[in-house]
Amino acid sequence: MAFIRENISLQPYHTFGIDVPARYFSSFRGISELQELVTESLHLPASPNQSLRAPFILGGGSNILFLSNVDGLVLKNEVMGIEKGEEDEDHIYISVGAGENWHGFVLHCIANGWAGIENLSLIPGNVGASPMQNIGAYGVELSSVFHELKAFHLREQSNYTFSKKDCAFGYRDSIFKRKYRDQFVIMRVTFRLNKKPVFHTEYGVIREELERMGVQELSIAAISQAVINIRQSKLPDPAEIGNAGSFFKNPVVNKNVFEKLKQRFEYIVGHEQTDGSMKLAAAWLIEHCGPREGESWKGFRRGDAGCHARQALVLVNYGQATGKEIFDLSEEIRISVKEKFDVDLEREVNCL
Numbered sequence: 001m002a003f004i005r006e007n008i009s010l011q012p013y014h015t016f017g018i019d020v021p022a023r024y025f026s027s028f029r030g031i032s033e034l035q036e037l038v039t040e041s042l043h044l045p046a047s048p049n050q051s052l053r054a055p056f057i058l059g060g061g062s063n064i065l066f067l068s069n070v071d072g073l074v075l076k077n078e079v080m081g082i083e084k085g086e087e088d089e090d091h092i093y094i095s096v097g098a099g100e101n102w103h104g105f106v107l108h109c110i111a112n113g114w115a116g117i118e119n120l121s122l123i124p125g126n127v128g129a130s131p132m133q134n135i136g137a138y139g140v141e142l143s144s145v146f147h148e149l150k151a152f153h154l155r156e157q158s159n160y161t162f163s164k165k166d167c168a169f170g171y172r173d174s175i176f177k178r179k180y181r182d183q184f185v186i187m188r189v190t191f192r193l194n195k196k197p198v199f200h201t202e203y204g205v206i207r208e209e210l211e212r213m214g215v216q217e218l219s220i221a222a223i224s225q226a227v228i229n230i231r232q233s234k235l236p237d238p239a240e241i242g243n244a245g246s247f248f249k250n251p252v253v254n255k256n257v258f259e260k261l262k263q264r265f266e267y268i269v270g271h272e273q274t275d276g277s278m279k280l281a282a283a284w285l286i287e288h289c290g291p292r293e294g295e296s297w298k299g300f301r302r303g304d305a306g307c308h309a310r311q312a313l314v315l316v317n318y319g320q321a322t323g324k325e326i327f328d329l330s331e332e333i334r335i336s337v338k339e340k341f342d343v344d345l346e347r348e349v350n351c352l
Contacts, residue, residue, distance in 0.1 A: 002026050002027070002028055002033040002036055002037050003026060004024050004025070004026045004037065004040060004041070004044070004073065005024070005025050005026065006023065006024055006025075007021050007022075007023065008021060008022050008024075008025035008074075009021050009022075010022055010025075010058075010061075010066060010070065010074065013058055013061045013076060014058070014061030014062070014064050014066065014244075015060075015061055015062045015124060015238035015242060015243060015244050015245075016064070016065055016066070016238075016242045016243065016244055016317050016323070016326070017238070017242035017317055018065075018066055018242070018317060018321070018322065018323050018326075020066040020068065020069050020070065020323065021069050021070070022056075022069075022070040022072070022073070022074040023069070023070065023071050023072060023073070024041070024044060024072065024073040024074065025073070025074045025075075025076075026073070026074075026075055026076070027075065027076035027077075027078045028075060028076075028077065028078065028079070029078050029079060029080065029099075030079060030187075031152060031159070031187065034075070034152060034185060034187075035152075035157055037055070037073075037075055038055065038154055038157060039157075041055055041073045044073065054154050054155070054182050054183075055072070055073040055074070055075045055154065056070060056072060056073070056074045056075070056182075056352070057075055057077055057185050058074050058075065058076045058077065059076075059077050059098065059099070059125060059126040059128045059129045060101065060102070060124060060125035060126035060129065061125075062124035062125035062126075062129070062238070062244055062245065063125060063129060063133060063244055063245070063348070063349055063350055064244065064349065064350050064352060065244065065323050065326060065327060065349050065350070065351045065352070066323045066352055067323040067324050067327055067351055067352060068323070068324075068352075070352070075185075076099075077098050077099045077126070077128050077185065077186075078099040079097040079098045079099045079128070079187050079188065080097040080099050080100055081095075081096070081097040081100070081188075082094060082095075082096050082097070082100065082105065082108060083095045083096075085190065087195075089195070090194065090195055090196060091192050091193065091194060091195060092114055092192075092193050092195060093147055093190055093191070093192055093193075094109070094114065094190065094191050094193060095188050095189070095190045096127045096188065096189050096190075096191065097127065097187075097188055098126060098127055098128025098185075098186045098187055098188060098189065099126055099127070099128065100126060100127045101125075101126060101127075102120075102123055102124070102125050102126055102127055102129075102130055102135075103121060103122050103123065103124070105117075105127055106118065106120060106121050106122075106224065107121075107224075109193060110220050110221050110224050113195070113220075114193040114194070114195070115193060115194040115195070115196070115197035115198065115220045116140075116144070116145040116191070116192075116193045116194050116197075116198075117140070117142075117145055117191070117193070118197075118220040118221075118223045118224040118227070119137055119138040119139060119140040119200050119206075119223060119224075119227055120135060120136070120137055120140060120142070120227075121224040121225075121227040121228050121231075122227060122228045122231045122232070123135055123137060123245075124238060124244075124245055127189055128186040128187075128189065129186075130142050130189065131146060131149055131167055131169075131174055131176070131186065131189055132174055132176045132177060132186065133172055133173075133174070133177075133348075134167075134169045134170065134171070134172055134173055134174050135172075136171075136172070137227070138200065138203045138205075138206055138227060138230075139200040139202045139203055140200050141169070142169075143164065143167075143169040145191050145192055145193060146164050146167070146169070146189070146190075146191065146192070147164065147190040147191060147192040148161055148162060148163050148164070148189075148190050149161070149162050149167070149186055149187075149188065149189045149190065150162075150186075150187045150188045150189075151184040151185060151186050151187060152184065152185045152187055153183060153184055154182075154183060154184070154185060155183065159187075160184065162175075171249065171252065172249050172348055197219075197220050199218050199220075199223060200223075201218070201223065205230055206223065206226050206227065206230070209226040209229055209230055210222060210223070210226050213225065213226060213229070233310075234310045234311045235308075235310075235311055235314060236308055236310075236311075236314060236316060241308075241316050241317070241318060242316060242317030242318075242319075242321075243308070243314050243315065243316045243317065244315075244349045245314060245348075246282075246313045246314065246348050247313060247314060247315045247330055247347060247348060247349050248282045248286070248313060248330075248333075248334075248345045248346065248347055248348055249282065249345070249346045249347075249348045250279050250280060250281060250282045251279070251280050251282060251285075251343050251344060251345060251346065252273065252277050252278065252279050252280070253270075253277065253278055253280060253343065254276075254277055254278070255272075255276055255277065255278055257278075258270050258278035258280070261280075261341060261343075265288070265341070268280070268284065268285075269281035269284040280343060282312075282313055282337075282345060283311060283312045283313040284312075285337045285340075285341055285343060285345070286298065286307070286312040286313065286333055286337060286345075287312040288340070289333070289336040289337050289340050289341075290336070291332070291336075296312075297312060297333050297336070298311075298312040300329075301318065302325070302329065303320075303321060303325060304317060304318040304319045304320045304321035304325070305317065305318075305321040305322075305325040305326045305328075305329050306318055306329075307329070307333070315329060315330055323351075327351055330347060333345070334347075
């Protein structure tokens with residue numbers, strides 16, 4: 001039986017590590033517990049200043065910035081389990097509980113020889129958030145291995161199955177971030193993984209790291225370790241410095257806009273996409289702007305809110321920063337990039 005507790009600090013439950021309380025808090029491990037909690041939440045007393053909205057579902061807390069206290073019910077998704085499903089000569093289908101740690105799942109797949117997500121090693125968070133964000137790294141997006149997911153509709157209290165088409169995946173985007181925002185709880189995700197690996201080493205940094213590692217024979221384990229090494233070399237560990245990974249998305253512009261930018265800024269970084277558009281490196285844009293002329297946001301710190309010294313895309317909490325202080329810094333960065341490059345940065349982190 002699940003119990004709802006009052007006035008619980010969310011500091012241990014999200015990677016920015018900001019001490020904000022939730023008025024109500026509980027966790028669930030399956031449909032029955034979730035249904036019980038949703039029903040019970042209907043009878044919770046509302047705040048005199050704000051009526052209770054739908055419960056907020058918390059996973060690994062790796063893509064959230066809390067700007068203020070949560071005056072409502074927070075439910076932590078702890079649906080666990082990794083189950084083998086159907087398989088054929090080339091593929092195996094794996095169903096995973098939304099509460100499973102993403103990187104732990106990646107390592108489990110590598111240990112079993114299931115290929116397809118090795119490039120997504122060390123991405124923080126839980127499995128349930130992976131289709132919401134359509135997580136991606138080093139030439140691979142989750143959508144390329146996604147099969148289907150099971151979700152629970154909070155208002156209807158009924159179960160749904162979403163196919164890949166239903167999810168309407170985009171760049172760090174899905175239908176759950178737009179049309180169905182705050183309506184569904186993802187319970188399980190099924191992946192279509194490869195028995196015969198298709199290696200993705202298009203990114204030069206991966207090839208360079210594999211060479212540095214002295215890898216003679218390519219494998220999914222080697223690629224995973226290369227990605228881990230790369231990420232650890234430039235991204236802070238949330239256990240040591242509060243952060244949510246990349247704070248902004250890499251902006252996409254048409255080729256004409258990119259060429260005009262290239263004329264003004266010779267070394268601007270951009271990668272051509274399959275549709276002919278250009279994905280700009282947000283880190284480069286941020287690094288080449290600053291609080292004052294001639295300064296860079298990279299390594300900038302104001303109090304305990306800062307922009308990491310090794311990766312300009314990562315905003316950090318050095319200890320006692322508030323969510324508002326980090327958000328305000330992100331707004332200054334966004335405005336400075338717009339003023340200098342006329343490019344809009346979109347936050348990847350969910351600010352509440």
